[in-house]
Amino acid sequence: MIANAPNNGPDVIGAQGPSYGRVAGTGVDTSHGAILYLEEITVMFDGFRALNKLSLGISVGELRCIIGPNGAGKTTMMDVITGKTRPTTGTAFFGQTMDLSKMAEHQIAHAGIGRKFQRPTVFEHHTVFENLELAMKADKRVRPTLFARLSSEQKGKIDEILRLIRLNGSETRMAGLLSHGQKQWLEIGMLLMQEPQLILLDEPVAGMSDAETARTAELLNELRGKHSIMVVEHDMGFVTEIAQQGVVTVLHEGSVLAQGTMAQVQSDERVIEVYLGR
């Protein structure tokens, strides 16, 4: 019953003051400074190469933006990292030791990778509070879940996240009644409740108003350095806002086309040709 493997990392909640996460990992070996390595990943779907020998590395604490035209393989890459899709060839490592291609979705989530889907996915028939409670880092096997009780410390943590995602005061609302932008934030809040070391955000500002987009950029900037974050996004203004001087990766036809700061990428001829110029 590997599926029920205990989650026995040392508990560091509160060890870093007001923390909604941590960079230094438990269980994941990041001694070489990288949290994620993708090496020569190829994914074939009925003869179509969704990813073509994609190699990519993310350092601890980095906020990496990934851009690319439709069909470049951005979502497939996230599927490979989170265990939803198995690579046809190539390896995906979390830290130095965890082979993601051999782990189930929930095991990867336990290891410390949180994912926000392209369309906001929250539990619509649960309240905002209950959504955060379910996501909270805990022993998620059947029996402990049946007898779980919220401690005041855990309640405090939920309140802290509620304030961060600006949903304090809405905690008893049904998540299905939230606006699109609020659902996106709630989903980010749920990721933070898991205390992941790597956060994957698939188009976090799709469908958001300008004000919501600006607020999301602010939120991600607050998280910078506390988690390693990978953002896949189409919205150039938003990417410029959050990438700052960090590395931006451009995907095209399943592999890396260019990599560098936003300014470098934007002046790259090939990038302009396939993506920005259109």
Next chain:
Amino acid sequence: MTSPSLFSRQAWTGIVVCCVVLAALPLLNLFFADGHPLHVPSYMVSLIGKFMCYALAALALDMVWGYAGILSLGHGVFFALGAYAHGMYLMRAIGREGSYASDLPDFMVFLDWKTYPWFWAGTDSFWYCLALVVLVPGVLAFVFGYFAFRSRIKGVYFSIITQAMTYAFMLLFFRNNTGFGGNNGFTDFKRILGYSISAPGTKAVLYLVTLAALLGALLLCRAIVRSRLGRVLQGVRDSESRLMFIGYNPLWFKLFVWTLSAVLCGIAGALYVPQVGIINPSEMSPANSIEMVIWAAVGGRGTLLGPIVGAFSVNGLKSWFTGAFPDLWLFALGLIFILVTIYLPQGLAGLTARWRKEQA
């Protein structure tokens, strides 16, 4: 976020009143002679006793369908297996009083069998059969569920497989050589634990045990759905992939509720057989399982109390209808299902919620 009491004050009042009324029926039957204005006829007691078994089955179905979103169209098999497990004891308890005055049940004599087959070993013990009531449906559900859920079979595909399962079991039990009485099943029971099964006192005790089982199951289920595990189950229903990506393995949660539901359904069947006096393979016919789904849907899925009310009202209507217009019942049932789906998507429970909102 959660108050310490399982139900609201109103719901508690309703439950207590219903329990008192239900418990009073067999006592009024026993202590007031026929003809007395307070006398409750015996047929009424057995009818309500049967309805309580159905209500327990509907409650069990609501746990998997209403909360975890797993629609089973084969719960009849668990109900019947529980009934057969208990029936084995009841058959053994007949002793030599069968038509052939043999140690073996009549149907085995008829097949010219000389000894009990191996799987009947130990069934002369009431307690062993009681263990079988829990174990047989539980183990079947666990094994079936493990393979189905591990293969991520969901939605309508899962429902169809459950339907096929109950049908396959029905065919198996129809065979005389399976050793469960073929199409006649088990009947002509004489006694249970030494007491005559047709005595009014025995019937009253069986009735009260059924009431206690229904109430106990309701409280257990309510405690489960109000725990964090209950919220995880609703997560399985509403967004299973989200649940996986926040670190839950849906397999074990589904398997837990699926097996629990099968066991509760088996207990319902075990309580049904001594009160009704017969169990045969037609209980496993797909139509019976679908009827259970209708009870839950009419009452309101995902409310626990709703399916209980649904089982009582649909079966009450059925009793009246099959007496008044015997040929039209299935049409009426279909019509009820369609009307409920269109006008009361949350069932009778949704009606009370709407009414309460208007009051407020």
